[in-house]
Amino acid sequence: MIAVLGLVVGVVVGLVVRPVVPSGFEPYLPIAVVAALDAVFGGLRAILDGIFDDKVFVVSFLSNVVVAALIVFLGDKLGVGAQLSTGVVVVLGIRIFSNAAAIRRHVFRA
Amino acid sequence: MSEEHEDAPGPGTGQAEPEAGTGPTAPRQSGRRRLVAALWPPRLTRAQLIVALLLFVLGLGLAIQVRTTSDGNSTLRGARQEDLVRILTELDNRSQRLQDEKRGLENQRSQLETSSDQAAEALKQTQEKARELGVLAGTVAAQGPGITLTVKDPHGGVEADSLLDTVQELRAAGAEAIQVNNVRVVGDTYFTDGANRVLVDGHRLAQPYVFKVIGNPPDLEPALNIPGGVVQTLEKEQATADVVRSQKIVVDALRPSEQPDYARSSQ
Numbered sequence: 423m424i425a426v427l428g429l430v431v432g433v434v435v436g437l438v439v440r441p442v443v444p445s446g447f448e449p450y451l452p453i454a455v456v457a458a459l460d461a462v463f464g465g466l467r468a469i470l471d472g473i474f475d476d477k478v479f480v481v482s483f484l485s486n487v488v489v490a491a492l493i494v495f496l497g498d499k500l501g502v503g504a505q506l507s508t509g510v511v512v513v514l515g516i517r518i519f520s521n522a523a524a525i526r527r528h529v530f531r532a
Numbered sequence: 533m534s535e536e537h538e539d540a541p542g543p544g545t546g547q548a549e550p551e552a553g554t555g556p557t558a559p560r561q562s563g564r565r566r567l568v569a570a571l572w573p574p575r576l577t578r579a580q581l582i583v584a585l586l587l588f589v590l591g592l593g594l595a596i597q598v599r600t601t602s603d604g605n606s607t608l609r610g611a612r613q614e615d616l617v618r619i620l621t622e623l624d625n626r627s628q629r630l631q632d633e634k635r636g637l638e639n640q641r642s643q644l645e646t647s648s649d650q651a652a653e654a655l656k657q658t659q660e661k662a663r664e665l666g667v668l669a670g671t672v673a674a675q676g677p678g679i680t681l682t683v684k685d686p687h688g689g690v691e692a693d694s695l696l697d698t699v700q701e702l703r704a705a706g707a708e709a710i711q712v713n714n715v716r717v718v719g720d721t722y723f724t725d726g727a728n729r730v731l732v733d734g735h736r737l738a739q740p741y742v743f744k745v746i747g748n749p750p751d752l753e754p755a756l757n758i759p760g761g762v763v764q765t766l767e768k769e770q771a772t773a774d775v776v777r778s779q780k781i782v783v784d785a786l787r788p789s790e791q792p793d794y795a796r797s798s799q
Contacts (some may be wrong), residue, residue, distance in 0.1 A: 424574055428584030432591020436599070443596055449612055452597050458590040465583070469570050472562065476579035483586050503612050529564055 449498070450491040453507055457490035458483060460514045463521040470528040490514070667709055670716040670787040674709040678781035679752045681743035682774045689769035692723035692730050695741065698762045699723075705755035707747040709783040713737055716785040749777040 443451060461483040468474040490510050497506030526532070574580075666672035681698070683690065699717055702710060710717040715732045724731045731737070745752055753775050756762045763773045 424576065424580040425583040425587050426571065427574075429587040429591045432588035433595045434591075435588075436592040436595025440599065441592070441596060443600075448600075451593055451600075455590065455593045455597050458586075458593065462587065462590060470564070470567055472566055474570075476582055480582055480586065498612060501614070503614070529567070 449503075450494055453490045453494050453510055454487045456511055456514050457486040460517050460521070461486045463518050463525070467521045467524045467528075470525055666789075668718070669789060670709075670718040670785075671789040673782065673784040673786065674746055675780060675782045676708070676746045677749055677779050678707075678744070678746040678777075679749050679756075680774075680776045680778060680781065681745065681756065682776070683741040683743070683766060683771055684774075685739060685741070685766075685769075685771040687770045688728055690730070690741070690766060690771050692725045694762075694766060694769065695730060695732075696723045697765070698743065698756075701755055701762050702743070702745050702747070702752060705747065705751045707745045707752060709746040711744045711783045711785040713742055714785045716783070716787050718787060744781050744783050746781050746783055753777060 461479070464482060465474060465479045468479070493510050494503060494507045497503040500506075663672060667674045681702075683695075683698075695712070699710060699712075699721070712732055715721075715735050715737075717732075721733055724734075726736065729736045730741075756773070756775055763775070766773045
């Protein structure tokens with residue numbers, strides 16, 4: 423419950439305060455957000471499976487974000503940033519879909 | 533590390549074990565119950581706080597990104613360098629094209645202005661020319677400095693050739709428009725002798741003969757008055773000739789303009 427409150431407070435603060443992101447970090451923010459979403463869906467599925475471990479969640483969340491940003495950064499340096507970020511988004515999207523399907527099976531039993 | 537490890541499984545295993553104990557055959561129902569148990573009642577554990585922090589960061593990033601993307605004019609802020617270069621190049625090309633187009637249109641406009649000026653000038657010159665030619669052809673009235681020559685011939689001694697000589701003398705002296713009584717004298721004017729009368733272009737001339745002549749008066753008057761000239765010749769035939777200079781002579785006798793039947797402009 424406190425975790426959900428944290429998400430809500432984050433959204434509200436982001437909308438109200440309008441923090442300025444350093445321009446060097448800006449291109450990686452969308453990819454990082456998608457990676458974090460993937461980690462969150464994975465964690466949700468783990469809760470439903472009964473195998474949730476907060477350490478695993480923290481590590482997967484951070485590593486997801488860092489690796490995704492790193493891939494995009496590397497792609498930018500190699501000149502294939504647009505293609506690589508598309509690839510990362512596709513892979514993360516597939517994972518989010520499969521996690522969402524598992525969650526759906528738990529919640530709706532269908 | 534070790535603390536977290538101990539903290540985390542606490543609620544998780546405590547929640548999972550009763551489920552496993554009560555109904556191992558219904559794990560799906562247990563999943564939903566686990567979700568509800570994780571949400572309510574709220575527990576202030578270290579694991580919850582850490583997850584809340586991470587989710588706070590996620591919500592923050594989400595909100596920032598959504599805001600940045602939905603701001604119409606700041607879509608360029610998140611763009612990559614190569615995209616920015618491409619956009620810049622496109623804008624450069626576009627402004628180049630628009631500049632070219634603008635230059636072409638300006639050239640066209642100045643050409644149109646010049647040509648309309650030229651057309652107006654040509655029209656003006658043509659009208660000027662038409663007026664000059666009208667004076668020569670006798671189709672328009674003319675005015676200007678000149679002389680009036682009045683020939684009185686009570687004895688009828690003046691004949692057509694004398695009047696023709698007078699006209700020739702005036703032309704030689706630079707007369708530009710001549711009228712005799714109310715007949716305009718032009719290139720094809722002819723003088724003939726009728727019964728006691730002189731005919732000009734078939735019109736009878738009544739006495740006295742009044743020549744209205746436009747030209748330079750200091751040229752015209754001596755040309756008539758020179759010894760052996762027109763005035764003396766007329767006086768020899770018992771006629772009197774008066775020459776009066778004037779700064780404003782109006783020659784308003786007109787001739788109809790005639791289209792030539794055969795001659796055409798060769799230009």
